[in-house]
Amino acid sequence: MKNALFGGVNAAVLTAMKPDLSPDPARMAGHAKWLLANGCNGLGVLGTTGEANSFGLHERKAILEGLIAHGVPAATMMPGTGCASLTDTVELTLHAKAQGCRGVLLLPPFYYKAPSDDGLFAYFSEVIQRTGGGIPLYLYNFPQQSAIPFSIDLIGRLLKAYPGVVKGSKDSSGDYANMKAMVDNFAADGFEVYSGSDEYLQRILAEGGAGCITAASNGNSHWGGIVYAKRTGPEADAAQAMLTATRKAAVSVPLIPGLREIIARSTGDEGWRTIRPPHLPLTAAQGDAIWAAWGAAGALPLPGFAAAKAAE
Template identity: 60%
Template structure:
């Protein structure tokens, strides 16, 4: 396990609660963030896929980062998603994260134009790094099923050579452990932090020299993820991984964002958590009950919100 990673450990891909008018509810988001940090999370991946970031506008993303810090969420624990197709907007968001004190940012590749060349991606990330003065640690976001733009070992190698100390890590949401491990094998020796987006890979990734996880299921499974992390080289960690894998399977048995919001709504007794921006829609009553039964079969009892 990498022991000196900036974001080492369990990082939740934090949900973004919405009000009835579909505006972001910062008070609820801060409350959920506090709950996560008190229940196994080392860090918070805000404004990512699970956080509906690509349904949230530029000014709103800035307001989320500012609003969480204003509400007492430590900036040092936050890894905001700042990658959008427009270089200028990525720079604005990254500079805001730096201004607030976030150590690093998670940067999707420019995902609208398909099949970009490696040179094109290198140029994109170079522009972002140069225009932000290299002040933020850059973490790549490999999620080809959604972005259709992979982050390859070759691209990382080029960027690491060009921007040592700035290019710092990657979240792999491919679900392909062999791919995740390839990043560790090539770059962990250089301090490159590799995080899995699939909870079922956490234990084996830690044993291979990875840094931890950034996952959607951590919104409800962070306490178990923490057991895997703390016991990564012990039988307790391996046993906890079995439960964590079951949690992952449960939360992905339904539409992910609506399902997670339904589980949080049930745990908090707060139906406002069921609000989300289209095209996401809340689960039907039948689908929700099926999800609850599947999740409960994992044997996990969530701590109640304060």
């Protein structure tokens, strides 16, 4: 897909925290800059991997502002702004717009289960009307977490009613057929489809998708960048195999603390293990296991890390 706003590899960025569990934008910004220098085209901040729903509104605003203050360009970031509350979603979306972000990622209103498509259409219509439609919205399809899928019919209704505002989707369902259906039905109209699963990057690009927004990109973005640049051929195929292997390694333990462990061991910064309950850090055995799995895949040390440390 040409001219996608976030086309390419986007890391679902981990949120750094201080020992008291407060956000640490300075440490997070350092990681974000490393990602942008090592294969990432953009950054999905304050999503599932970033533990957005463990933070309050003021904290989420402070994280975004802090990243910008520490030199992460607002235009590279797609913050998650979807909340269970309509007014919270509107407030965070307007805040992201005011900071200069080019798009936001919206979960559906996830507390009440099994809403109708009519109810979801009404919710997103209110969000669009109250935010003035001045910032592109990306739909976050993650039914395993939200329990609310976005149907093809609902997406079609939103695109017809609000052309150019509902700009795309991150599909973390793991159902490739669903991702392809989005591409087949809407990509010709400029709808950007991003895989939430690393193993589908090469495939979704070939189908006309825009790229990926993934958790494992916190450590495997180097190879994602190769896939996005090359698309096909031996180098792209080998890089895609690495994405698939590292994704498998990442989900061999609880995903978010596992990725924190990889970054902590790679940087020597134990602070990356700090995580808000109900999540917990890995046990020592789990930490050894995921480190070994990434090493067995050939992904360690993380490419570009030594150069980044030397530049500090």
